[in-house]
Amino acid sequence: MIDPVKSVKHFFGATLVLLVLLSAFMGRLKPGPGTSGKTSLVWVSDNNPQRKPQIDYFNKLYSACRLRLDPGNTGVQKIIVQSCAGVGPDIFDIYNRSQLQTYAEAGVLLDVTEAAKEHGFDVSVTYPQAAETISLEGRQYGFPCNVDVNILFYNKNLFDKYGVPYPPKQPTWEEIVALGKRLTIRTPDSPVAECYGLAYAAPELLLYQAGGHLFSEDGTRCVVDSPAAIRATQLYRDLMHRHRITPSPLEQASMSGQGGWGTGFRDWFGAQKIAMIIIGKWALISFRQYIKAQREAALAGGIGPSVHRGNALPPLQLGACLLPRFPDRPPVCIINSRPAAVNRLGPNRDKAISFLEYLASKEYCQTINTGQDALPGNKSYGTVEAMHNPEFPEEDLFNQLTLESTRFAVAMEISPFIDGETARRMFSNQIQRITTSPRVQVAAALETAAKDVNAQIRKNVAQDARLRTRFAKAQKGARQ
Amino acid sequence: MSVSREQKNVASALFFLAPNFLGYLAFTAFPVLLSLWLSLTNHSLKPSVNLRFTGLENYLQLIADRYFWFYFYNTVYFMLGIPIGIAGSLGLAVLLSKPLTLGRGRSRILLSAGFALIGIVAGAATWGSGNPDAGLLLFVLGFLGAAGVLAGNVAFRTTFYLPHFTAGVALIILWTQLYNPNFGLINVTLGKLTGAIGWRPELPTWLASTESLLGFLPLPEHFNNGGFGLGAREAIMIMGIWTGIGGNSMLLYLAGISNIPVELYEAADIDGAGNGGKFWSVTWPQLMPTTFFIVIMATIGGLQGGFEQARVMTQGGPAGITTTLSYYIYTLAFEQLNLGYACSVAWVLFIIIFGLTVLNWRYGNRYVSY
Known part of the structure; x- marks a missing residue:
């Protein structure tokens, strides 16, 4: 007779043995360093079609390495946690200065200052204004995959259709508002305008343009409640609610359901439903596709998406000018870059540095120029001549305006006493209040934002002895 | 020394329990105790911050942290939907416990085919007349009716339980579309219904609004109260109520109802009790232990909840009004690295959850008479 207790024991025992064997088998299947003797490098970046030629070039130029893309692990939290756990990528992209600061504070960025000088990709290689986007307190932590500043693109078809003159090369906000009003076409039966005059003036851009700042010069105080900041934020709200030339948050939410807003203002500009857009020249990657599709549709007798008041528009015709400015202020735009950085905790740091060297190379920069993916990180290849594409000669103007804009560009400010993402969240909470509720006073909301950020700064300083010393020093310096 | 059979069995049991127990120690008990220790330190993922024992400093700071109280308020606000969800689950379970033949x-088969046919024809006609959403709805209702006729209650139980095993993120994306202020199904339907009676109110702007039903309360300014309304x-x-009604609570109530002795209903019949009388005198008291359990679980879940919605649907906005404590913990740990x-x-x-559960046991238990 079968003993049930013994049978169960045997069953569990056999299961355990089977699991151990399966684990050993799976362990053997795990990819190792490979037999080719090449060092495997993992680059966390977005899955842009440009990545393939960029990676192919790298693998060709640096035959001792085998680079592969990991688009599934982008995100600051993922990278920090993975890196701290010893399974982070070798190289990863950084999308703004706040992230650079967060990564640096988390100790996952390799300081490449000396290596950059040795391998020819130090901060002097890139645009002077972009240097701040790859370095902190004089130490370099990466090299830009590309550099971006926004210009104002406009749709010539819409200007022509409504008999509106094109904007001048350097317009003021008054001029843009006046043009935008003539180009914003609303119908009584639709909650969303048929055409908007403008998208999208970020509050931070307006803040800098009005002469405001996020932080005091020494970084010890948030100053978003300054008169300049109030002026900028008032314009931001007015563009939505008084002049009604840019979509309000409510209109943006409505438009996302119409298949497009979720993917951004760019798609609506491409569909000829926005007359002017503040965006970088990287958007030309999409604009080229829209123009191609609209040309094909026109040839095939279709009308595509570009219908206005029942009439088909010709394929998108682009114009561009510098960003608008306040009449009493000099022109300002924000410079951003997408630096690649090396994981300090990764096992292949030396080889990964080769990738940063590659980002400054002619071969890589050429892929950026060909693909119109903003400006190349190496300023030597960021010239109108180097960016000229015989297939798209009309784009020379956009390249030239972008280069010109870099001259008056500023990098987003950060404070060493508060994490940039936290400060940004506190600021945007109040901006959201201002744009969603007409009862909220701009000055009061900005005062709350400044108060919140400053309270957090005090808290951080109280917790960190190193910050405390630095804070006291900065304050002392400011007093002197 | 000979080993007895019992000792051998104990040894075998321990041997087989060991992997699970070790896993529990390594992945649950140890992290829990470690987090308690870390809460008494200034531990940060920033290498520049040296680990220091700070005692109760974090806790004292938390009392003065106005964001903590704001997000706690948000969390509790979301929990106001729990009673509605529980009542809905009970109602649904009572309906679904009745035999449907x-x-x-x-x-x-003919009746089922009839339902399906009506669904297809009415759905296609409505779709064709320019209303695809309503067309699709009629189509689904037709097939649901057909399945209900064929499979009885099983079809409806499965349908109502569907949201519970559908991926949360997929549901959130679906609801985001439904809440579109001008083109979402909810506002379109509300607009048509109110328009039919000649009333044209300003419809809620849902996810874009900081209004709330308790927006009239004189809350501190940093609670970003946008006034009275639906936001x-x-x-x-x-969305939480919709997901919760057909979820585990409904299953627990169904199980509870199936365990109520038939004799009690027979006795109620003899006493001349109607449906309402039977529910209040038999079903409701008999389901008290189930309700008690559901209330405790829902309270725990409610206090821990809101992370997915905040992360995917609103990023905690607008103006922080959908940030819950769980999302706050995430941002503190992985954005501020604190x-x-x-x-x-x-x-x-945890202390709040534990305290509320103890209170529930202490005072809620007295209503459980079975």
Whole structure:
């Protein structure tokens, strides 16, 4: 007779043995360093079609390495946690200065200052204004995959259709508002305008343009409640609610359901439903596709998406000018870059540095120029001549305006006493209040934002002895 | 020394329990105790911050942290939907516990086919007349009716349980579309219904609004109270109620109802009790232990909840009004890298949950008479 207790024991025992064997088998299947003797490098970046030629070039130029893309692990939290756990990528992209600061504070960025000088990709290689986007307190932590500043693109078809003159090369906000009003076409039966005059003036851009700042010069105080900041934020709200030339948050939410807003203002500009857009020249990657599709549709007798008041528009015709400015202020735009950085905790740091060297190379920069993916990180290849594409000669103007804009560009400010993402969240909470509720006073909301950020700064300083010393020093310096 | 059979069995049991137990120690007990220790330190993922024992400093700081109280208020606000969800689950379970038999043999098949046919024809006609959403709805209702006739209650139970095993993120994306202020199904339907009676009110802007039903309360300014109305908080709450009604609570109630002795209903019949009388005198008291369990679980879940919605649907906005404590813990730990403080918030949350559960046991138990 079968003993049930013994049978169960045997069953569990056999299961355990089977699991151990399966684990050993799976362990053997795990990819190792490979037999080719090449060092495997993992680059966390977005899955842009440009990545393939960029990676192919790298693998060709640096035959001792085998680079592969990991688009599934982008995100600051993922990278920090993975890196701290010893399974982070070798190289990863950084999308703004706040992230650079967060990564640096988390100790996952390799300081490449000396290596950059040795391998020819130090901060002097890139645009002077972009240097701040790859370095902190004089130490370099990466090299830009590309550099971006926004210009104002406009749709010539819409200007022509409504008999509106094109904007001048350097317009003021008054001029843009006046043009935008003539180009914003609303119908009584639709909650969303048929055409908007403008998208999208970020509050931070307006803040800098009005002469405001996020932080005091020494970084010890948030100053978003300054008169300049109030002026900028008032314009931001007015563009939505008084002049009604840019979509309000409510209109943006409505438009996302119409298949497009979720993917951004760019798609609506491409569909000829926005007359002017503040965006970088990287958007030309999409604009080229829209123009191609609209040309094909026109040839095939279709009308595509570009219908206005029942009439088909010709394929998108682009114009561009510098960003608008306040009449009493000099022109300002924000410079951003997408630096690649090396994981300090990764096992292949030396080889990964080769990738940063590659980002400054002619071969890589050429892929950026060909693909119109903003400006190349190496300023030597960021010239109108180097960016000229015989297939798209009309784009020379956009390249030239972008280069010109870099001259008056500023990098987003950060404070060493508060994490940039936290400060940004506190600021945007109040901006959201201002744009969603007409009862909220701009000055009061900005005062709350400044108060919140400053309270957090005090808290951080109280917790960190190193910050405390630095804070006291900065304050002392400011007093002197 | 000979080993007895019992000792051998104990040894075998321990041997087989060991992997699970070790896993529990390594992945549950140890992290829990570690987080308690970390909450008493200034631990940060920033290498520049040296680990220091700070005692109760984090907890004292938390009391003065106005964001903590704001997000606690948000969390509790979302929990106001729990009673509605529980009542809905009970109602649904009572309905679904009744046997549903429509026709027999061939007549059942014909009836089912009839439902399906009506769904297809009415759905296609409505779709064709320019209303695809309503067309699709009629189509689904037709097939649901057909399945209900064929499979009885099983079809409806499965349908109502569907949201519970559908991926949360997929549901959130679906609801985001439904809440579109101008083109979402909810506002379109509300607009048509109110328009039919000649009333054209300003419809809620849902996820884009900081209004709330308690917006009239004189709350501190940093609670970003947008005034009275339906806003992002209600939008998330309604979604939670919809998901919760057909979820595990409904299954627990169904199981509870099936365990109620038939004799009690027979006795109630003899006493001349109607449906309402039977529910209040038999079903409701008999389901008290189930309700008690559901209330405790829902309270725990409610205090821990809101993370997915905040992360995917609203990023905690607008103006922070959908940020819950669980999302706050996440931002403290992985955005501000302040693990010590995040742990202290987590432990305070635990204390609140534990306290409420004890209160439930202490005072809720007295209503459980079976």
